Amino acid sequence: MDKLEFLSDNKNSNLRNRQLKQQRDIIRHLSKSPFPLSIPEISEYIKTSVPTGTKLTKELLKNNYILAEGKKETDNGRRPTTYALNTDKFYVVGVEILEKFLHASIVRIDLDTVYQAKNRKFILSDTPECLDEITRFIQSTIKESGIQADQIIGVGIGMTGGVNRQRESIKFFNFDDNSLKQYLENKLSLPIILDNDTRAIGIAEQVLGIAKGVENVLVIKVSRNLGLSIILNRKTIVGGTGLAGNFAHIRFKEGERLCNCGKTGCIGTEVAGDALKKDLIEALQNGERSLYFQLDKIDTYQYHDILDAVLKGDALAFKILHDQGDKLGQALGNMVNLLNPDLIVIVGEFVMVKDFLIDAIRIGIRKTALLEPLTTCKIEASTLGRYLSSKAGACMLLKACDMIEY
Amino acid sequence: MDKLEFLSDNKNSNLRNRQLKQQRDIIRHLSKSPFPLSIPEISEYIKTSVPTGTKLTKELLKNNYILAEGKKETDNGRRPTTYALNTDKFYVVGVEILEKFLHASIVRIDLDTVYQAKNRKFILSDTPECLDEITRFIQSTIKESGIQADQIIGVGIGMTGGVNRQRESIKFFNFDDNSLKQYLENKLSLPIILDNDTRAIGIAEQVLGIAKGVENVLVIKVSRNLGLSIILNRKTIVGGTGLAGNFAHIRFKEGERLCNCGKTGCIGTEVAGDALKKDLIEALQNGERSLYFQLDKIDTYQYHDILDAVLKGDALAFKILHDQGDKLGQALGNMVNLLNPDLIVIVGEFVMVKDFLIDAIRIGIRKTALLEPLTTCKIEASTLGRYLSSKAGACMLLKACDMIEY
DNA sequence: GCAAGTTAGTAAAAAAAATTAGGAACTTTA
DNA sequence: TAAAGTTCCTAATTTTTTTTACTAACTTGC
Structure with a gap:
């Protein structure tokens, strides 16, 4: 049997290529199906008669691409043998x-x-x-x-x-x-x-996480910097030159801090890890006090420490985080008006303070978002954890091959 | 011959349906092709052999769906008969x-x-x-x-x-x-x-206008109100509940005017026809003067009159319009960062002052947009004129039927 | 427990499509 | 102007697929 290639369909339409295309379709369908399928189901899916579906399936079985999974329980009639993907292939x-x-x-x-x-x-x-x-x-x-x-x-x-x-x-x-x-x-x-x-x-959030099955999602990464992945109609938005999702440089009100893009007011200068530390410095300089932070030791702190302090109950850290969440929410409110997403997912390091952050985002988002698009938009934190990015690459490939549901 | 339905493909996959699907494909291809096509070209497109392509084409010809357009000039070999759509069908x-x-x-x-x-x-x-x-x-x-x-x-x-x-x-x-x-x-x-x-x-802008062939376009309507149609990867973005493109309620800086959504700072309160008139009133109240407008006759003016005054050289009207364009540009700059469009098209009544408006937009957009996505983003005014909307509906249907190129 | 109903699967017949092969209609080159 | 080369197109042949008809394997109702 020829090799099954799942990217770059062979354009030539001779018999063998057509058969291979149909067999790839079977594999794709089996890979997405939560349960094994019968030959009549497969045939219906690839739009051929049962005898041809049988032939193609039998060849896949012979080559060990798929496995017979026994008879299916049905309400009446002869019970079909069902087939599932041989995941080891x-x-x-x-x-x-x-x-x-x-x-x-x-x-x-x-x-x-x-x-x-x-x-x-x-x-x-x-x-x-x-x-x-x-x-x-x-x-x-x-x-x-x-x-x-x-x-x-x-x-x-x-x-x-x-x-x-x-x-x-x-x-x-x-x-x-x-x-x-x-x-x-x-x-x-x-x-x-x-x-x-x-x-x-x-x-990965679409395939494995809380964005599973959701059509329109904003995945916002809050770590040292701000990142955004826009998913509309289940497709990632790339933009004309691949630069879409540059959320960090959105401006929604006047701001004082100079951004590395040369402008001021970018949301990236106000929200996320780097801004968190700047906020802390400014607060301490303004005389605000904290159990965990002193101005003279400022160089020893990481932005992580501020997030830790929030969890430990530090009022100053909480106030700073809350302000950031409010601002982020206001910026996201504009996104809600513009793109009408079904879900906003927070990913990145800030997930560790998700309850505090999301509450603050909710407060900010109401300041800018319209009532109607907001009522259908959920805000949630990722549950996928760290060290998943290489798996995310795998999801991306499977999605590009159309071998994965979402 | 059965009727050719171009929406809602018949899911049943018997012979006749398959043939009809192929014939629809031929029609679709001919409808998009700028020149008539030969049978070998058609066969290649619908991925069949030449004899089957011939059979399907001949049947379409017999039923008058397509017309023979004579021989094609080629460099060598027998010259093929070419076929084109019978547009009267x-x-x-x-x-x-x-x-x-x-x-x-x-x-x-x-x-x-x-x-x-x-x-x-x-x-x-x-x-x-x-x-x-x-x-x-x-x-x-x-x-x-x-x-x-x-x-x-x-x-x-x-x-x-x-x-x-x-x-x-x-x-x-x-x-x-x-x-x-x-x-x-x-x-x-x-x-x-x-x-x-x-x-x-x-x-319509995608099909007939300057957005033709462009993948990622923002079509912004500036008339009495602001409207936005977001086109990404040649598809119109609808959002989770169909509300996407609510540009008028985007906030990008503090604003004083109360919007009908209950908030302040919405770009819709600052830009477009209604805001134009408010701007004029405020300017006159502040003692600014104009050849064309007086405060005591304010109720007799339409926002059109202000656009007319711009064309007549009225400095006050120009200043108001320029400020609006600047603000609109700043808001659009955020869109550029976020969606990385290839083109922004201005439609609506304000097209009558397009040169003034676009210059102002360019100034504003540089204040917020990043250099890289901005260099690949053109800003142009629609050339389609008014009274085209019903034709736009026709374009929409043809696009939904996949019978139109863009 | 047997007929009636239902769905799976397969063998044979019929239909359709792809190949193959060759003639038609053209250009180019000698 | 004749031969060689090219592409179109179709007729004949071969292959593949669908359709049809039938058997297998099951449930349900009487």
Whole structure:
């Protein structure tokens, strides 16, 4: 049997390609179905007669792509044999490339991680050596997992920094008219899907998290900086040149702090980790006091410490966080008016103070959002936890292959 | 030959349905193609062999859906007969329903208007009588045009006011568990596509206007009020409950005027026709002077008059307009950061002062937009003119049928 | 417990589509 | 102007698919 390729459909329409397309369709449908399917169900889905559906299914069975799962209990009539995906034949590689962290997972199609590897000594730089290091890391991860290359559908990569519309990194690894994507596709002989790490997390929230099954979602990342992944009609919005979702530089009122973009008033200067520390400094300079923070030790504090202090009951830390949540809520209220989302998901480090943050966001959002779009918009914090980004890459690939429901 | 239905594909997959689907595909392809096509080209497009493509094409020819257009000039080899759509077999009805205006056009598939009718005495109200009036208006327009019902693909309606996700008006005509859409589909026995009039205009800009072929567009309507149609990846964004694009209530800085939504600072209170008049009153009260306007005659002025004064060189009117453009630009800059559009199109009454307005918008937009997304974003005024909205409905229907390129 | 009803699956017949092969209609080159 | 090369198109052949008809495997009602 020919290899089943799930990205880049063969355009030629001869018999074998048509059959392969139908078999891929069967696999896709089985991968999305929560229960095994009978031949009549499969045939209906791929829009052929039962005899052809039978033939295609039997060939997939012979090649071990699918497994017979026994008879189905029905109310009447002869009971059909049902078939399910052989999950051991379909693996995906998920990769996370951050400034100082490299992480890869081998994930089964049902999203169970079977193997993973980290590199904490990694430092991202725009050099051929770094590109080589990434390539070798992925290669060795695959090798050590023991999974055969022909059982791998492809590689999904979530990467820090700007990614353009062609899913190629703007800043990194564009040597000799080649992009990271092209380079890796050649080296690994596997389809590659690359995107911004925030967008990858957005997809993971859609597939595994609370955004599952929701059509229109704003996934807002609050860590050191602000990030946003906009999902409309279940699709991630990329924009004309791949820069969509630049939430940090939205301005919604006058502001004093100078942003690294050269302007003032950007929401990114008012909300998130970096701003949190600035808020603390200003508060202490204004004479406000706290059990946990003193002005002369200011250089020893991380923004994490402020979040910790909130959990410990520090009134000043709470007040600062509350103000930020209020501002963030006001900015999000504008998004609600504009995009009418069904759900806003908070991800990132600030999730650790989610109850405090979301209450404050709710207060702020009412100041700007219209009543009608707001009543249908939920605000929730992610439940997925950290260290999931490489899995997010895998989700992204499976979604691109249309082998995953959401 | 069975009727070709272009909306709601028959799900049954027997032979005849498959053939009809292929024939619809041929029609769709011909409708989008700028030149007639040969049988080999058609066959390649519908992914069949040449003999089957020939058979399907010949049947369409026999039924007069398509016409032979003579031989094509080629570089070598036997010259193929080419086929084009018989535009006289495919008509669309476009309808515009406004507060005090009813307008319908019968449009050929190449978007030539063949007949149109207006009703200026119409007053929109949520009553069965009004619904009946609309129905009779559409029926009589079709009748008077002389076009046979079986030559009409469907009816596209652009309607004022909120329209939900199921493309049903929120405010109007929801009697007896029936919507306007359902009611008309029953009465006219034609497929109906309904949407908000601003979104319909957005689609018209995509199909006929300067947004043609552009992936990501913001169509901003500046008339008495502000309206926005967001087009991303060539699709109009509707939002979770159909309320997306509520640009008028975006807040981007503190404002004093009270909006009808109950808040202050909404951009709709600062920009567009109603705000223009308020700006004029305030300026005159502050002692500013103009050749064209006096405070004691303020009730006699329409916002149109202020736009006229701009064209006549009135410095005060210009200053007011310029301030509005600047503010609008600042708000749009946020949209640019967020959605990274390729193009912003200005539509609505303010197009009459487009040069003044766009210059001001450019100044404002630089205050908030990031450099990178702004460099790839054009700002232009619509060239389509007024009285096009019913044609916009037709565009919307053709787009929903996938019978139009953009 | 047996007939009647229902759904699965398959073998045979019929239909449709794809290949193959070759002629038609053209250009280019010698 | 004749031969070679190209593409279109169709007739004949082959392959594939659907349809039809039938058997298998089950439940339910009498």
